[in-house]
Amino acid sequence: MRASHCPAAVEVVQRRDILRCMPRPERTSGASAAHAEPAVATALRDAILAWYEERGRPLAFRRTADPYAILVAEAMAQQTQAARAAAYWERFIARFPTADDLAAASPADVLREWAGLGYDRRAVALWRAARIIVARHGGRVPSSVDELQALPGVGPYTARAVAALAYGVPVGAVDVNVRRVLGRIVGGSAGIVPAADLQMIADAAVPAERPAAWTHAVMDLGATLCKPRSPHCGDCPAARWCRFAIEAADTTTRVSDAAAARGADAHPADAHPADARSAAPRAPRIVRERRAPFATTNRWLRGRILDRLRAVEDGRWVDLDGEIGVHDHARVLLAVQALSGDGLVEVEPRADGIVRARLPLS
Numbered sequence: 001m002r003a004s005h006c007p008a009a010v011e012v013v014q015r016r017d018i019l020r021c022m023p024r025p026e027r028t029s030g031a032s033a034a035h036a037e038p039a040v041a042t043a044l045r046d047a048i049l050a051w052y053e054e055r056g057r058p059l060a061f062r063r064t065a066d067p068y069a070i071l072v073a074e075a076m077a078q079q080t081q082a083a084r085a086a087a088y089w090e091r092f093i094a095r096f097p098t099a100d101d102l103a104a105a106s107p108a109d110v111l112r113e114w115a116g117l118g119y120d121r122r123a124v125a126l127w128r129a130a131r132i133i134v135a136r137h138g139g140r141v142p143s144s145v146d147e148l149q150a151l152p153g154v155g156p157y158t159a160r161a162v163a164a165l166a167y168g169v170p171v172g173a174v175d176v177n178v179r180r181v182l183g184r185i186v187g188g189s190a191g192i193v194p195a196a197d198l199q200m201i202a203d204a205a206v207p208a209e210r211p212a213a214w215t216h217a218v219m220d221l222g223a224t225l226c227k228p229r230s231p232h233c234g235d236c237p238a239a240r241w242c243r244f245a246i247e248a249a250d251t252t253t254r255v256s257d258a259a260a261a262r263g264a265d266a267h268p269a270d271a272h273p274a275d276a277r278s279a280a281p282r283a284p285r286i287v288r289e290r291r292a293p294f295a296t297t298n299r300w301l302r303g304r305i306l307d308r309l310r311a312v313e314d315g316r317w318v319d320l321d322g323e324i325g326v327h328d329h330a331r332v333l334l335a336v337q338a339l340s341g342d343g344l345v346e347v348e349p350r351a352d353g354i355v356r357a358r359l360p361l362s
């Protein structure tokens with residue numbers, strides 16, 4: 001099976017529907033392009049949706065159609081794996097079942113409920129968003145992408161995800177997983193599709209009648225099959241139309257043919273490295289940086305400071321007068337100031353250099 005020669009993604013997106021230019025698994029003799037292209041787009045969408053219905057992840061927050069609960073879920077999933085966020089989501093929704101409940105709570109309450117999820121700025125941003133939802137939208141999460149994006153902590157991805165999942169707006173939510181899936185399907189092993197073009201592709205790909213299921217389906221493809229380093233193309237419903245998978249299949253065939261021509265065993269792994277190098281699709285090299293131990297990071301320090309403040313009752317000040325872990329007092333003070341700047345703590349400096357802090361009450 002060989003890839004058809006689709007124009008470059010940048011040219012294609014000008015046609016608005018990138019899925020019409022997928023590599024075709026087979027061409028129907030006598031069928032005009034005008035008929036074949038929508039059929040390809042429909043077949044690909046149907047295959048992905050059918051796979052999702054059978055194999056999609058049964059995450060807790062997929063059981064709700066409540067826009068507020070969906071907003072909370074998307075806020076939690078921004079920097080946390082969806083499966084892990086799901087357990088926190090159930091607890092959070094039980095504690096703050098509506099935007100009114102969340103808006104009426106104190107930031108301290110919300111930060112306590114957020115404990116363990118990390119990236120605590122999201123908690124305060126969500127609380128601020130709830131207050132705006134109550135004050136300006138009568139307690140109902142807005143449905144338009146622009147109004148959603150105007151809420152604290154809601155960026156282009158979250159706004160589109162909530163619009164699609166809660167209100168059925170046919171817009172594409174592009175996170176890192178979706179970017180990888182669509183980029184590989186359209187761009188192949190080169191995988192380089194400019195962000196603005198990929199957003200247009202994602203928007204054009206959404207089936208108008210099933211935006212929510214499509215959004216979940218593409219996210220799940222990226223999370224479970226289309227892994228960054230080793231995509232499971234053999235199990236993927238998009239493989240017949242995916243440029244990346246088709247290029248990989250072509251490469252395997254070419255390398256096997258070269259090995260057979262030399263009389264070697266026809267297994268690609270046995271091919272001469274030079275053959276493999278020349279024939280293989282050039283996936284980008286991923287160079288992993290050696291990371292510092294987590295306990296030496298500012299993120300760890302911020303988390304431990306917040307843990308100390310969460311451990312006392314509301315309104316009580318906590319003296320931060322020494323080192324925490326490997327972080328000396330000067331670094332602790334800097335971290336507290338940064339937390340204060342983010343609205344996560346209230347600070348009361350003292351003349352002796354000790355800083356007192358507490359979770360914010362309003």
Ligand code: SF4
Pocket residue numbers: 181184185225226227231232233234236237238239240242243244245
């Ligand atoms: S066929 Fe492979 S590369 Fe293409 S979307 Fe599926 S898992 Fe990703």
